[in-house]
Amino acid sequence: MAMSRIRRLMLLVFLSAALGTGVLYGFKASGNPSSCPGRIVCPLTGKLICRDACPITK
16 A cells, blocks of 8 residues: 555656646747847837847848
8 A cells, every 4th residue: 555655656746747847848938039139029010020130220
């Protein structure tokens, strides 16, 4: 009986770690890409784009 509790506990720890890793990866992937220095509303197009992608700044 004690062995089944240990197995359940280990399974719970493993699943929690896997879920936590997935959530952290999701938050990291949903952020701004590292190649984008910042987002602005381009005055020419009116769209939210990377600062260095606006044609007016070039």
